[in-house]
Every structure is written in C-alpha cells, then in structure tokens.
Amino acid sequence: MNLAIVGSGYVGLVTGACFAEVGHNVICVDNDLKKVHQLQDGIIPIYEPGLEEIVKTNVAAGRLSFTTSIGDAVAASKVIFIAVPTPPQPDGSVDLSFVEGVAREIAAHIKEYRIVVDKSTVPVKTGEKVAQTIERCNPGADIDVVSNPEFLREGSAVEDLMKPDRIVVGVSSERAIPAMKEIYEPFNAPIMFTDLNSAELIKHAANSFLALKISYINAVAAICEASGANVERVADGMGADKRIGRAFLNAGVGYGGSCFPKDISAFIRISRELGYQFHLLEEVEKINANQKERFLKKIREALWVLRQKKIGVLGLAFKGNTDDVRSSVAIAIVQQLIAEGAEVRAYDPKAMEKAVPLVPGAIMVEKAEDVAEGADALLVLTEWNEFKSLPWVSLKKKMLSPLLFDGRNLLDPQEMRAIGFTYTGIGH
Secondary structure (H helix, E strand, O other): OEEEEEOOOHHHHHHHHHHHHOOOEEEEEOOOHHHHHHHHOOOOOOOOOOHHHHHHHHHHOOOEEEEOOHHHHHHHOOEEEEOOOOOEOOOOOEOOHHHHHHHHHHHHHOOOOEEEEEOOOOOOOHHHHHHHHHHHHOOOOOEEEEEOOOOOOOOOHHHHHHOOOOEEEEEOOHHHHHHHHHHHHHHOOOEEEEEHHHHHHHHHHHHHHHHHHHHHHHHHHHHHHHHOOOHHHHHHHHHOOOOOOOOOOOOOOOOOOOOHHHHHHHHHHHHHHOOOOOHHHHHHHHHHHHHHHHHHHHHHHHHOOOOOOEEEEEOOOOOOOOOOOOOOHHHHHHHHHHHOOOEEEEEOOOOHHHHHHHOOOOEEOOOHHHHHOOOOEEEEOOOOHHHHHOOHHHHHHHOOOOEEEEOOOOOOHHHHHHHOOEEEOOOO
16 A cells, blocks of 8 residues: 655654555655655664664665655555654643644645544544644545554564554544555554544553553652562562563663653643543652652762762663663753763763763763773663673772662672672662
8 A cells, every 4th residue: 555654753764664564655754854865865863673674675675765745645645644743842731733734734735535644642632633624724625534553662663563462543434444454454463443532542541551550660669678678579579460460560760751751741631631630640750750869869878979970871862772862861860960060971872972962061982881980880771781791890990989870770789799889779
C-alpha cells in the first residue's frame, strides 16, 4: 500500500522505515530541509539500534523516500499518518499546534478519499478535532480519521514495531478498517479495533500505569533503605506474581524521556478538564521528582560541600540504547551539580553531542574511563550495558576517593565493594 508519514522524528522515521521493510511504499515528510537531505543521503539524525540498516535497505529498494512536500505525499498515498511532535506546555497540557497545522496542510491537498491517522500521542478527542479541522479547511473532503497510537520504547523501537504485542486502531467509521488491516497484516499481531476516544486514552493510560510502577518501586526503595531490605529482591518477589510482572520494577533515579513526563502531566490535565482529579498520578509525579532529590542528598551527605568537587558522570541519555536527552534525569542531576559548583566530567556512548547545549559547564570526555581522573565521586546515571564491563579496578586507581553512586542499580554491589569502592545504590 502507498503510505505517507508526516514527521520524521523518532516515531515517524521508525514507523516509515518498518512499514517499508514489510513491503509498503512509504513517503516520509518533514519540513526540515536539512534533515530530508541527510535522510536522502543515508545519514540518520537519531540513534536507534537497527534503524540505519533498514532505512538504507529500503531507500535502495525504492520503497522508502523523503520529501518536504505534503502535497506530493497526499497525492500519492491512500493513508497519511501524522507523527509530529506534541510537546508539553508549562501548565501540563499538550501543544497540539503541530498536529493542527499538519491537518490543515493535508486538508488543502485532499481531492479524493483518504485516511488520516493520528500516530502522535495526543489527548482524548484530538481525532475529532482533526476531522473538524479538515472539514473546515476543505468542506466535503472525503476522509476517515483514525487513531493508531504507538507503543515504541526508545532503544528497542524497531523491534517493538516489527514484533508488536498488540496494535490499537481507533476508528470513527468501519470504512477505514480494511485498509488498516492491510497495513498491519505483515506484522502478524492482534489488532484491537476501538472507537477514536478509547484508542487515544489507551496510550495515556498505558504510559501512566508504567510510570506508576516505576514510582511505586522507587517509593518501596526508600522503605528498603530505611529498613535494611534489598529493593531488587523485593522487586523479584513481586514480579514473580504473574498479575504484577517484573518489568518496570527497577528502582533508580526516576523516569524521564520524551514520553512519560509529558504523558502523565497531560493525562492529569485531561482528567481535570473532564471533571476528575487524578490524585494518584499527581503522587506519581511527586515521587519521581523526589527520587532525584534523594539521590542528590546522598551525594551531598558523602561529599559535604559540592563546590570544586570533581564528579565523574557515566550516562547522559534518559535511558540506555538511545541518544535522547529530553527530560533526562541524568541531565537534571548534572545541571544541579554544576549549579552547586561541582566540576563535572561526563561520558555517554551516544548522547554527548545532544547533551552539550544542556550542560555547558560539563567537560565531555572521549572514553568512559576518563571520567574517573581525579574524581571525588563517580555517578552511574544511565543503564548502558557497556558500563558493567568497564575496568573498574583501573577507574578506582584514578580517583581521589572511591565513592561510587549507582543511580540505576546497574553494577554488582558486592563486586564493587570488593574492589574497594564505597558503593551506594538505590534501595539497598
């Protein structure tokens, strides 16, 4: 099928590449001419495991192309996916101006039946607004609007899209169902057809529940620290219950990224507008914010004064296997350390270039081992697997004092203490 994807960010580019990989003809649209030229030349502006290979393969095969022209994409495609940013606003609501703008542009070029699909994470009732916008800009336009939320995890987005556990499709008309079935048939996954509003709520409800699990285990971690229990053993015991599951029960410095913080704030705001005060999610946010402060307090207690202390930081991305630093807790911690006068040397396998503008006082080093040079303390802030196999004996020898703060419980406490580190993790 001929498909268009408007927006070539994390969601749009991965979606377009994977649709092409299973045989569809895909046009990706972006208003950033420089990005389009890069993509046409095989330069991928984001790091996502496996993405570069499938982009290059499908561009070479002629199934994937890039353009700045929405008009050309609408003319050539039966189904148009909207995958543009929906950034948060200061009051917690979602900025839908990009979605609205794209809907207006699509409307201007519709001459025959088209299906317009919301792929961006949007508040409930957005699909209705998209339909109204297209009708207002192009009265009588023959369209169906569909909600098809994404459930991609940065760092494993290609795998998530190629092997989904479910596909959610919200429709306002059964006329759109055959086309959506045809698009997703090659993925061999169950398709859940719902109404538009339910599909939109599923995404916010799912992300909020996952964030709730993270904040819950972080709250339990505080109890473990106070009682002498081990949060990882507690999480293992909880996760063995099939009703709960072990996923997202990893204690740490808190969740971040482009999805969870924004989606939870938006869901709280949406609920309030609909007449319900979502106190549970408000507490999830508070616990997450407090987790960062609890971690910083441990560092302050160990070093007493942070001013002129040399602190090595391992990890800047909000999670492993991505270069995304949006709402990264690691970045927030580094910013606070610098604000309190610490000298920070930092390393991340993929995210340093994007981190530089956010932490202008930090020194970026070429190798992970270099963060330890003369350090008063080391912090692990992102769960990159490669950090597990660093030459920790050598790192300790480079340090002024062997203080190690593991904000992701990535390392083995006993092993680190055997080397001679004063190890501090989360929840034990």
